[in-house]
Amino acid sequence: MVNSWIIILKIAVIGSGMAGLATARILKDAGHQITIFEALPGRGMDSYSLEYEGGIIDSPLRVMNPMLWSNTLSLATYLGLNTFPVRTYMSCSWLFEDKIETWLTTSRTRIGNFPIINNRKGIKQYGWRLVKGLLQLKTALNQFFKSKHQDITLGEFAQKNQIEEVFWHGAVMPVLYTICTCEPETIAQWPAKPLLVFLRQLTDGDALLRIQGGTPALVNKLIDGIEIHSGSPITKVEEQGEQVYVENDQGFKDLFDRVVVATPTTKIEEFLNQEQFAEDIELLKQFRFEQGELVIHTDPIVMPAKRKDWCVLSYMMDRKFTHQHFSVWLNSIEPSLVGKSPVFQTWKPVVDIDPKKIISKVKLTRAVVDSNTLSLHAELKKRHLENNRKVFFCGSWSCEGLPILESAVTSAMDVARIFGAPIPFVGLKPKVEVAPQLGY
Numbered sequence: 231m232v233n234s235w236i237i238i239l240k241i242a243v244i245g246s247g248m249a250g251l252a253t254a255r256i257l258k259d260a261g262h263q264i265t266i267f268e269a270l271p272g273r274g275m276d277s278y279s280l281e282y283e284g285g286i287i288d289s290p291l292r293v294m295n296p297m298l299w300s301n302t303l304s305l306a307t308y309l310g311l312n313t314f315p316v317r318t319y320m321s322c323s324w325l326f327e328d329k330i331e332t333w334l335t336t337s338r339t340r341i342g343n344f345p346i347i348n349n350r351k352g353i354k355q356y357g358w359r360l361v362k363g364l365l366q367l368k369t370a371l372n373q374f375f376k377s378k379h380q381d382i383t384l385g386e387f388a389q390k391n392q393i394e395e396v397f398w399h400g401a402v403m404p405v406l407y408t409i410c411t412c413e414p415e416t417i418a419q420w421p422a423k424p425l426l427v428f429l430r431q432l433t434d435g436d437a438l439l440r441i442q443g444g445t446p447a448l449v450n451k452l453i454d455g456i457e458i459h460s461g462s463p464i465t466k467v468e469e470q471g472e473q474v475y476v477e478n479d480q481g482f483k484d485l486f487d488r489v490v491v492a493t494p495t496t497k498i499e500e501f502l503n504q505e506q507f508a509e510d511i512e513l514l515k516q517f518r519f520e521q522g523e524l525v526i527h528t529d530p531i532v533m534p535a536k537r538k539d540w541c542v543l544s545y546m547m548d549r550k551f552t553h554q555h556f557s558v559w560l561n562s563i564e565p566s567l568v569g570k571s572p573v574f575q576t577w578k579p580v581v582d583i584d585p586k587k588i589i590s591k592v593k594l595t596r597a598v599v600d601s602n603t604l605s606l607h608a609e610l611k612k613r614h615l616e617n618n619r620k621v622f623f624c625g626s627w628s629c630e631g632l633p634i635l636e637s638a639v640t641s642a643m644d645v646a647r648i649f650g651a652p653i654p655f656v657g658l659k660p661k662v663e664v665a666p667q668l669g670y
Contacts, residue, residue, distance in 0.1 A: 238262055239487040239649070242476045244464050244501075246274035248635050249625045250492030251452040252305060252642035260651035264456050265486075267478060269463035273453060276445040278592045280526065282573055285566035288444045289592050290524055291558050291575055292635060293318065295438055296660060298428060301639045306441050308655030309451035313439040314665040316563050320543035321534050322400050325553065325580070332534040334360075334400065335541055363397020371430050374422070383601075384425050385418035399551040402429070404543075407556055407577070409634060410596065416520060420599045424631050439660055440563070467491070467621065468503035474620050489621045490645055494519050494595050507621070510613065516606055517627050518598040525576045529587040532557040532576050544574075546581070553580045565667035597627035604630065614648055622648065 239262050243254045246268040258264045270277045278289035293316060296303055303313065322334040370391040374380060382390070384406075388398055406417055406425060417425070441448050462480040467489055469475075477483040491498065495514035502511060532555070533540050542562045547554035557576040561567040576583065607630055614622055624641035626633040631640070643653050664670075 240485075241265070241649075242267060242474070242484075242486040242489045243492060244467070244476075244489065245269075245492035245625075246449075246453070246458065246460070247492060247625070248275055248302075248638035249628075249642050250490070251275055251449065252639045253490050253492055253624060253645055254456050255305075255309075255452045256642060256646040256651050256653060257649060258456055259654065260646070260649070262649070262651070265484075266453065266456055266458040267462070267464055267476070268458060268460040271461040273449045273458065273460065275452075276449045278590065279445050280590060282567065282589070283570040285570050286444045286446065286564060287526060287560060287567070287573065287575075287589075288564070289526060289575065289590065290577075290594065291560065291563065292445060293438045293440055293563070294635070299439075299634075299636045301643065301656070302636050303439065303660040304655045304658040305639055306448060307658040307660055309448070311447060311451060312442045312661045312663050314442055314565070314663055314668075315437045315670075316440050316542075316668065317670060318438055318543055318563070319541045320404075320545065321539055321541040322404070322545045322547070323534055325546050325548045330535055330546065332536070332539050335534070335539050359394050359396045360401065363394030363401070366391060366393045367397070367402065367429070371426060374426055375430075380423050381601075382422050383418065384420050384422045387422040387426065388418075395551075400545070400547065403551075404545040404547075404554070404556055405429075407554070410632060416598055421601060421603070424599065428632055439662065442663070442665075444564070464501045466503070467501050467507075469506055469620060487620070488649070491621065491623045492625055492642075494597070494625065494627065495623070496595070502621075510621070510623075513606065513609055513613070514623065516602065518600060519595050519627070520598055521593055521595050522578050524592040524594055525579055525583060525588060526573070526590040526592070527576065527583050527588045528571060528573050529583045530572060530574075531581055531583060532574055532579065533559065555580045563668070565665040568667040597625075597633035599633065611644075614645070 241257055241262050241264050243250045243264060243266045246266050250266060254264045254266050268274045280287040280289065294303055306313065319336045321332055323330050323332040370393065410417060459478060459482055462478040464476065465479050466477040467474060470485065473485040473487060474489045475485055476489060495517045496519055498514055499511050504511060533544050540559055542559055544557040555576055555578055557574050560573050560575060561570060567573065610623065610628060622645050624645045626637040628641045629637055629644060631637050646653060
């Protein structure tokens with residue numbers, strides 16, 4: 231229902247990732263006239279999704295904890311989408327020059343929120359070290375959140391607390407690589423607090439959920455009834471009087487009352503008028519990003535040698551923890567792929583995947599959090615509240631917390647509130663239905 235007191239605006243949203251689509255949906259439902267622009271063919275958020283033997287491959291795969299992705303799951307509920315629970319049991323393997331040795335596997339069954347080690351080697355050789363590490367982490371987390379000195383990096387936190395190496399590098403850090411999809415060296419430099427909040431909530435949280443129908447189903451709902459121009463980058467954004475002129479490289483041009491830029495900040499100076507937006511560009515260029523490659527393939531080299539040891543998540547690392555990657559066995563977590571030929575996603579593989587078995591390679595851009603990020607967030611928020619501002623910025627990089635899907639939705643909510651738009655989905659609980667194909 232449109233609120234009669236809201237002044238209807240003509241708004242351009244640049245970018246159709248999660249932040250752009252959520253912004254567009256909220257503002258559209260508030261009664262505004264929305265046009266989305268996307269540089270990639272199709273819809274940005276699911277432009278890399280694939281069909282495989284009649285099933286769905288989300289690229290990247292999206293799995294959500296109800297505590298940590300509360301706004302995202304509430305939005306899905308508002309859109310009429312159901313979810314299903316998944317269990318992310320895992321394997322860890324050492325990479326040697328001539329072989330792969332799996333040293334840990336966990337089962338689908340859990341005690342509370344803690345996985346059960348189900349291989350003898352894991353119990354005999356590493357069980358006590360993993361338990362020790364878990365207890366050390368719990369103690370360190372309690373001490374950290376009671377302390378007034380929380381302005382340290384994750385690397386400094388680990389060094390200070392001397393957490394058991396096998397547990398920290400073999401179990402904790404791979405989880406963070408999976409969620410943040412960034413380099414180990416990079417994540418060690420992140421401020422510790424948002425990552426430790428994440429770890430604390432993850433260990434205390436509920437079962438993980440996925441959206442039925444995957445990313446394509448979510449995108450279909452988000453763009454319903456909204457005009458989208460895709461496959462053409464924006465070439466010009468400039469203020470003209472009380473409006474903003476927008477042009478793309480296919481020759482589309484129009485004037486809008488407001489513009490929301492929902493893209494990484496790496497290329498904004500290519501289309502923002504550099505004279506009008508000089509101060510914004512200077513601020514936004516300080517946000518850091520890095521790229522990595524996600525490989526979708528059918529090569530089982532990324533899994534344990536024995537099929538019985540295959541798990542949803544496969545972590546591989548050398549004994550010095552200097553080279554590592556993680557893979558997802560998609561058939562074990564996507565109902566539409568159950569019974570199909572094995573297919574995997576591997577983030578920045580360190581083993582040689584057979585080129586003939588590669589289905590797709592996806593370049594992903596991820597925000598990097600550092601000691602300067604919080605002050606950048608505060609300054610951006612301040613600028614958004616300036617009188618007569620017409621161009622706004624949002625994305626997973628633009629608000630506090632980890633730069634994940636949830637942050638993208640939160641940033642969309644922040645921008646929508648500036649426009650006076652209601653947020654109708656806040657507090658809605660996810661609707662959960664078991665996917666019987668997954669066998670639990």
